[in-house]
Each structure stands twice: as structure tokens, then as C-alpha cells.
Amino acid sequence: MSGEHGEGIVKGPALEARGLRCSLGGRTVLDGVDVEVPAGALLALVGPSGCGKSTLLRALAGLASLDAGRVQIGGRDVTDLVAERRRVGLVFQDNALFGHLRVDRNVAFGLRHLPRAERAALVAEMLELVGLGRLARRYPHQLSGGEQQRVALARALAPSPEVVLLDEPFGALDESLREDLGWEVKSILERRRTAAVLVTHDRHEALTLGDRVAVMEVGRIVQHGTARDVYRAPASRFVAGFIAVASYLRAADGSEVLVRPHQLRVVEGGPHSVERVEFLGPTHRYTIRTSAGDALVADLGPDAPLAVGARCDVEVLAR
Amino acid sequence: MSRRRGSLLGWAAILVVVALAGAPVLVLASSVLDPSTGIWAELWQTRLPGMISETALLLAAVVTGTVLLGTSLAWLVSAYSFAGRRVIGWALVAPLAIPGYVGGFAWLDTLSGVVGARGVRSLWLCAAVLVLTLYPYVYLFARAAFADLGASTVAAARGLGTGPVGVFLRIAVPACRPAIAAGAALVAMEVLTDIGTVRLFNVSTLADGVMRVWFGTGEREAATELATALTGVAVLVIAVERLTRGGARHARRQAGAAMAPQQLGRAGAAAALATCAAIVVVAVVVPVARLVAWAVETTRSGPVATVAGGVGHHAGSTLLLASTAAVVCIGLGTLLALAVAHRGRSARAVGRLATLGYAMPGPVVAVGVVVTLAAVDRWRWLPAGVVLVGSLAGLVFALAVRFLAVGYQGAEASLDRVPPSMVDSARVLGSGSTRVALAVELPAIRFGLLAASALLFVDMVKELPITLLLRPFGIDTLSVWVWQATSESLWAQAAVPSLVIVAIGMAAVGLLLVALERGAEVVS
Numbered sequence: 001m002s003g004e005h006g007e008g009i010v011k012g013p014a015l016e017a018r019g020l021r022c023s024l025g026g027r028t029v030l031d032g033v034d035v036e037v038p039a040g041a042l043l044a045l046v047g048p049s050g051c052g053k054s055t056l057l058r059a060l061a062g063l064a065s066l067d068a069g070r071v072q073i074g075g076r077d078v079t080d081l082v083a084e085r086r087r088v089g090l091v092f093q094d095n096a097l098f099g100h101l102r103v104d105r106n107v108a109f110g111l112r113h114l115p116r117a118e119r120a121a122l123v124a125e126m127l128e129l130v131g132l133g134r135l136a137r138r139y140p141h142q143l144s145g146g147e148q149q150r151v152a153l154a155r156a157l158a159p160s161p162e163v164v165l166l167d168e169p170f171g172a173l174d175e176s177l178r179e180d181l182g183w184e185v186k187s188i189l190e191r192r193r194t195a196a197v198l199v200t201h202d203r204h205e206a207l208t209l210g211d212r213v214a215v216m217e218v219g220r221i222v223q224h225g226t227a228r229d230v231y232r233a234p235a236s237r238f239v240a241g242f243i244a245v246a247s248y249l250r251a252a253d254g255s256e257v258l259v260r261p262h263q264l265r266v267v268e269g270g271p272h273s274v275e276r277v278e279f280l281g282p283t284h285r286y287t288i289r290t291s292a293g294d295a296l297v298a299d300l301g302p303d304a305p306l307a308v309g310a311r312c313d314v315e316v317l318a319r
Numbered sequence: 320m321s322r323r324r325g326s327l328l329g330w331a332a333i334l335v336v337v338a339l340a341g342a343p344v345l346v347l348a349s350s351v352l353d354p355s356t357g358i359w360a361e362l363w364q365t366r367l368p369g370m371i372s373e374t375a376l377l378l379a380a381v382v383t384g385t386v387l388l389g390t391s392l393a394w395l396v397s398a399y400s401f402a403g404r405r406v407i408g409w410a411l412v413a414p415l416a417i418p419g420y421v422g423g424f425a426w427l428d429t430l431s432g433v434v435g436a437r438g439v440r441s442l443w444l445c446a447a448v449l450v451l452t453l454y455p456y457v458y459l460f461a462r463a464a465f466a467d468l469g470a471s472t473v474a475a476a477r478g479l480g481t482g483p484v485g486v487f488l489r490i491a492v493p494a495c496r497p498a499i500a501a502g503a504a505l506v507a508m509e510v511l512t513d514i515g516t517v518r519l520f521n522v523s524t525l526a527d528g529v530m531r532v533w534f535g536t537g538e539r540e541a542a543t544e545l546a547t548a549l550t551g552v553a554v555l556v557i558a559v560e561r562l563t564r565g566g567a568r569h570a571r572r573q574a575g576a577a578m579a580p581q582q583l584g585r586a587g588a589a590a591a592l593a594t595c596a597a598i599v600v601v602a603v604v605v606p607v608a609r610l611v612a613w614a615v616e617t618t619r620s621g622p623v624a625t626v627a628g629g630v631g632h633h634a635g636s637t638l639l640l641a642s643t644a645a646v647v648c649i650g651l652g653t654l655l656a657l658a659v660a661h662r663g664r665s666a667r668a669v670g671r672l673a674t675l676g677y678a679m680p681g682p683v684v685a686v687g688v689v690v691t692l693a694a695v696d697r698w699r700w701l702p703a704g705v706v707l708v709g710s711l712a713g714l715v716f717a718l719a720v721r722f723l724a725v726g727y728q729g730a731e732a733s734l735d736r737v738p739p740s741m742v743d744s745a746r747v748l749g750s751g752s753t754r755v756a757l758a759v760e761l762p763a764i765r766f767g768l769l770a771a772s773a774l775l776f777v778d779m780v781k782e783l784p785i786t787l788l789l790r791p792f793g794i795d796t797l798s799v800w801v802w803q804a805t806s807e808s809l810w811a812q813a814a815v816p817s818l819v820i821v822a823i824g825m826a827a828v829g830l831l832l833v834a835l836e837r838g839a840e841v842v843s
Contacts, residue, residue: 096740110748
């Protein structure tokens with residue numbers, strides 16, 4: 001949401017790609033993909049493994065060659081430029097820090113065009129930005145996983161790229177660390193007003209961090225919108241089920257209506273039966289087998305949890 | 320646009336290196352298509368069958384011995400923990416610094432007191448000496464592979480009721496078969512290329528035949544035909560190694576922790592340490608002690624200044640030659656590996672052609688290079704007065720043809736371990752392929768290159784057949800000195816240069832161990 005209406009200046013998209021096609025070893029990996037990231041916004045690109053999201057990122061960076069399509073970064077057509085001239089930032093899951101260089105030298109790697117003093121000042125500024133000023137003289141292997149990932153971000157941001165591409169940057173981290181670092185990265189990107197594409201297979205991460213969310217399925221983007229849109233009005237059953245737990249209620253006319261677990265309440269006694277009960281902490285999640293044989297997932301229920309096999313009914317709450 | 324130009328430049332580099340390295344091999348191969356039947360017929364009726372059977376027997380004995388010794392010693396120091404394990408683990412690599420022809424004459428003299436001067440000249444004793452000097456190849460490869468064996472794999476096998484011996488035979492050896500096979504192939508190549516040790520023990524192998532025919536009768540055609548037969552055996556060895564690998568490559572480190580060594584009890588620890596120490600004593604301490612005794616004797620009886628002067632001259636030649644050739648091999652090998660990396664499978668296949676020379680025994684390479692260089696000299700492409708045959712450049716070229724593979728494979732194996740994301744990061748941060756190579760890839764593989772350089776240096780210092788056949792006047796290396804003294808059974812005279820070879824070799828082996836400790840890769 002941030003930079004979109006930034007300073008009231010209407011700016012073109014930071015990144016715009018049209019009709020990207022790519023095949024690797026005879027297999028079509030990208031099948032006509034369009035991507036647009038407004039200036040300063042974070043696009044979360046989410047999809048199951050093997051859907052082509054990492055290839056898309058590599059293609060945007062110029063690391064994978066395209067069969068067709070154009071890529072524009074900051075209004076400049078970069079389709080024919082090699083990776084080293086595209087001026088994008090890139091952060092990998094395995095952080096890819098240069099192990100033989102100190103942290104400050106890592107951050108300075110992309111700043112060779114600057115005079116020495118300016119470079120040192122910028123490196124210090126970047127390390128302060130990611131909160132690692134005191135670790136400038138350490139080597140990467142002396143840092144924790146989260147610290148390494150911040151260095152990788154500082155290194156990617158240092159040359160002030162138009163857009164930063166993040167390939168599952170939190171994938172190798174502990175769950176507890178992952179969420180905090182995610183928010184921190186988002187706020188750093190907002191402060192720098194840098195647009196970003198975040199590739200992830202974690203739908204929770206995509207929904208919480210992405211100003212916009214693009215859902216990918218076998219080489220295509222099947223939906224592109226705000227997190228709210230994608231959650232509330234998924235374009236397909238695949239998107240609905242991939243982005244969050246989905247159940248379908250059958251209406252009288254035979255059509256099906258999507259309901260999320262928090263919209264269903266289980267009550268004791270009725271035509272259906274409880275098939276599974278999961279303890280989620282604040283609530284219980286019930287999987288209900290309806291008399292028609294469908295499965296429904298509900299997060300609301302009576303204070304005293306029902307047992308597996310108990311008879312029950314469901315109530316639909318308003319959205 | 321710049322990408323296209325860089326790409327062409329890279330391909331040009333690949334092709335030039337491959338053409339240079341491959342030329343002598345191809346020249347030799349062409350002689351196979353045009354055999355002189357008269358010489359073949361004569362060879363068949365006289366020496367050839369005996370040479371082939373002795374070569375085969377020696378090869379089988381040494382490969383079997385080194386695989387058994389190297390693999391079990393590697394397992395002992397990888398799977399078990401005992402006092403002194405670290406030190407003895409590295410000491411077991413030391414025989415790498417002792418050429419077979421040095422260990423050979425030290426043991427020959429020591430043993431002839433026991434079994435008599437005639438009985439000692441046997442194929443089996445020759446095989447034993449070669450096993451003791453060559454097992455470190457298998458040992459090093461097997462240790463590296465065992466270190467990559469995951470703790471969880473071993474724990475799973477234990478959980479399924481497999482005992483320690485079962486884990487070794489049913490899990491570790493099969494999993495590390497490609498690495499053991501690669502080590503065994505190196506051993507086989509060393510056996511096929513050996514001319515010094517076999518001469519000491521009167522074993523007439525094909526390599527020995529090439530040398531005898533070349534020097535004795537001067538029939539170059541006959542020597543070339545014999546070299547071709549030797550190449551045939553080498554090709555067979557490579558084929559067997561590929562079959563043993565069964566398509567598997569050196570196993571990559573499995574996810575998770577490495578296998579933890581099992582603590583041995585007091586008696587077990589003593590037995591393990593004693594076993595390893597016994598091997599080191601037999602392979603290193605006894606021959607070196609014998610050499611030292613001779614050297615002391617020589618310096619007492621002869622004028623010290625003469626010996627010192629001789630050592631200075633020969634050691635100078637050896638160091639000059641070994642370092643020049645090692646730098647050429649590591650430089651060209653790294654260039655080739657960098658050019659081949661990121662260029663896909665076809666580039667890799669072309670790059671591998673440059674390593675053909677390593678599969679060729681030394682005498683074969685020497686003959687191939689002489690034939691090639693003589694042709695170049697004859698065609699008068701070079702400025703008047705410049706002759707390649709018998710020049711230092713010609714000798715370095717021949718050594719590079721034979722040993723380029725060590726530099727290339729060392730660089731390639733290390734480059735394979737550089738995460739692709741690291742190279743991609745550097746590119747995205749604005750580095751062209753030259754800066755990526757200089758600022759990221761070379762620093763990342765520095766220990767791999769150090770290990771390969773050390774290995775190359777040891778190889779060069781020990782090298783005999785190529786140096787012997789191609790050395791220019793004035794380049795008298797330590798190995799040639801040893802060769803000349805031992806072929807006249809002047810053991811005491813050979814002791815001093817032998818000791819210097821061993822000392823230089825030990826220094827290089829130490830460097831190799833440092834590099835390996837820092838995570839260097841020697842093979843891909």
C-alpha cells in the first residue's frame with residue numbers, strides 16, 4: 001500500500017513485464033506471464049513448488065533467457081540487457097554472500113563506480129539500515145542466519161536498484177525468526193521506497209507482506225490483486241485452496257459457495273459428523289463430513305469441544 | 320552484444336587449450352591406423368606377450384592392494400575415534416612424497432639381506448613397494464567420500480540392526496564406490512607410467528619396454544607401436560573405472576550432520592593406532608632411515624662440497640621445472656575450467672578432451688610429444704634456429720599435456736561447489752564474467768587450487784619418463800640423478816638426491832593437507 005500513493009507524484013511502474021515465455025529443456029516453464037509492480041510496492045509471488053516462480057524471478061533479473069516477452073524496469077526496456085546491466089537487486093534463500101569477503105566488502109561489491117569515501121559512507125548507511133553496523137568487519141560465516149540475510153539485503157539495496165527480487169529469502173530460517181524478519185524487510189523496503197518482488201511458497205507470508213499478490217500455477221499467473229481480493233474473491237478453486245483453507249457449500253440450485261473456516265460454526269447434534277478435530281490454540285478446527293459426503297472445515301464451535309464421530313450441524317456466519 | 324563477444328572468446332580459449340593438450344594424443348592415435356606390420360610381427364613373437372602379462376599381473380596386484388589398504392585405513396580413521404587419530408590420519412598421506420623408485424631401492428637393499436639378491440627381484444615385491452607408495456591416492460579419495468557420508472544414513476543402518484563391519488561393507492563402501500574407483504584409476508595410471516620401480520625389480524612392463532626400445536635400439540617406430548599397446552591398456556583401465564562407477568558421480572555431501580566417529584576402548588584404540596603407525600613405519604620411516612644412513616656414509620667418504628654442489632644444481636633444475644610446469648598446468652587448467660563453467664554440457668565434454676593426456680602413461684605422452692614437436696620443427700613454422708625437440712619449452716609442454724588434468728579437475732571440482740546463486744548475485748550487482756571470475760570464483764576456489772598445485776608439484780618432482788626422454792642439456796633433475804645412479808646399482812649415490820626429492824615432496828604434501836583441511840576438493 002505504501003509507495004503507491006507516495007508523494008502524490010504519478011510514477012510509472014517500477015517493473016513491468018509482458019508476455020514472458022521461457023522453456024527449459026523442452027518443458028515450458030513460463031507460459032505468457034505478465035507482471036506489474038507499482039513504484040515502491042511489494043508484490044508477493046506465490047505458488048506451489050515447480051510452478052515457475054523462481055524461473056520468473058531469474059528471467060526478470062536477466063539470469064534465465066526468454067523465448068518471448070519484454071521486461072521494463074523503471075520505464076527502461078531491459079529485455080536485451082545482460083544481468084549485470086539491469087540494475088536489479090537480488091536476494092537468495094541461501095543468501096549467496098561472498099564467503100571470502102568481510103560484511104562491509106560484501107555490501108560494497110556493487111558500488112565500484114563510486115569514489116572510495118562515498119562508497120564507505122553508503123556501506124555504513126546500508127548496514128545501519130539493516131541494523132548491523134557493528135558487524136561490518138565480520139566474515140559471513142561468523143553471523144547467524146538472520147544476520148546473513150540482512151547483509152544480503154543491504155548488499156542488494158546498496159546500488160539503489162529500481163526493484164529488488166527476493167527468492168524465498170526467509171525459507172532457510174526458523175519460523176519464529178521468519179515472521180519478524182519479514183516485517184523488518186518490508187519496512188526497510190518502504191523506507192527506501194524500493195519496489196520488490198517476493199517469491200514464496202508460504203501463503204501466509206504472501207498475504208501478510210504483499211501489497212499485491214500474484215498466484216502462479218504451472219507457468220501462468222492465475223490471479224493478480226491485493227491480498228484481500230485474492231483471499232475474498234479467488235479466481236479459481238486452485239487459488240482459493242492454495243491461498244487459504246477452503247470449503248464449499250452446495251446451494252439449492254446446485255452452485256457452490258466458497259466459505260472460509262472462520263465463517264462456519266459447528267453446533268452439537270445434526271445430520272453431519274465430526275471427522276477430525278485439530279487443536280489450534282485459541283480455537284479448534286473441525287473437519288466435518290456432511291450427510292451428502294462433502295468435507296467442510298470450520299474454526300468455530302461450542303466451548304466444550306466435540307469428539308470425533310459426534311453428530312453435528314454447521315451454521316454459516318455472515319462475511 | 321558484449322555477452323556474445325565474451326562467449327566467443329571463452330570458446331576460443333577452450334578450443335586452443337584442448338587442441339594443444341590433445342594434439343600429441345591424436346598424433347599417436349593416428350599411428351595406430353598405420354601400423355608397421357613387420358615390427359608388430361616381431362614384437363608379438365618376442366617380447367610383447369611377456370610384457371603384457373607382467374603389466375596385467377602387476378596392475379591387478381597393485382590396484383587390489385591399494386584399494387584394500389587405502390579403503391580400510393580410511394575407514395579406520397573416519398569411523399573411529401582414538402588418541403592420535405588426527406596426526407596419524409595425516410601421516411598416512413606422507414608416502415605420497417616417496418616415489419616408488421626411491422622406496423623401491425631402499426627396500427631392495429634392506430630385503431636382499433633377507434631373501435638374497437636374486438630372490439628380491441620379483442614382481443610381488445615390486446607390487447608391494449608400489450602398494451606402499453600409491454595407497455594414499457585411494458586413502459585420500461575414500462576419506463573425502465566417507466566424510467560426506469551422512470550421520471543419519473549410518474544411524475539408520477545401525478537402527479536396522481547392522482553392525483560396524485556391516486556398515487562398512489554394506490553402506491560405506493557401496494556409497495563411496497565412485498570415489499574409491501577414481502582413486503584406484505589414478506593408482507592404475509601411476510603403475511602404467513612407472514619405469515623406475517619396475518626396472519629396479521626386473522619386471523618388464525610395457526612402459527619399461529617403450530623406454531628400453533627407445534634408448535636401446537633407437538627404433539622409434541617400435542617404441543611408438545609399444546606406446547600404442549600401452550595406451551590400449553590405459554583405455555581399458557578407464558573403461559573399467561567408468562563401469563565401476565556405474566554412472567554415479569562422487570557422492571555429494573548428504574544433508575545434515577556428518578557421520579560422528581565412534582570412540583574406541585583402550586585396547587581398540589591402541590590396536591588402531593598401532594596398525595596405522597606400522598604402515599607409516601614400513602612405508603616412510605624404514606626407507607627414509609635407510610636413505611639417511613647412506614647419505615651420511617656418502618658425505619663421510621666423499622668431499623661434501625661436491626655432493627652439495629651436485630644437489631644444488633639438480634635441486635635447482637627440479638624446482639625450476641616443477642614450478643614452471645605446475646604453474647602452466649594450474650593456469651591453463653583454471654582458465655579452461657572457468658571457460659567451461661556456465662557453458663553447459665557440450666563445453667564440459669570438450670573440456671574433458673584436454674584431460675586425455677592424464678590417461679596416457681608418461682612414456683606414451685613423451686613419445687607423442689616428440690613426434691608432434693619433431694613435425695613442427697620439420698615444417699619450419701618457427702623462426703630459424705628455434706627447435707622444440709630437446710628444449711625446455713618442449714619438456715614443459717609434454718608435462719602440461721600429461722598433467723593438465725590435475726589442474727583442470729581440481730579447479731572444476733571446486734567450481735562445482737561454488738553456489739550458482741553466488742555467481743548470479745555478483746552478476747546482478749553489475750559484474751561481467753571477468754570480474755565474476757576474478758572477484759568471486761577464484762577467491763572461492765583458492766584452497767582447491769592450492770591442493771591441486773601441491774598435488775601437481777609432487778607429481779612433477781617425482782616424474783621420470785617424460786623428463787628422461789625430453790630433457791634439454793643442462794636440465795638434470797633429481798629424479799634423473801636417482802635414475803642414473805640406481806640403474807648402475809649405486810644405491811648410496813642415489814640416496815642424497817632421493818632424500819631431497821622426499822623432502823620437497825613432504826613440503827608439498829603438507830601444503831596439500833592444509834588445503835584439504837580448509838575444505839578443498841581434489842576430484843569431481
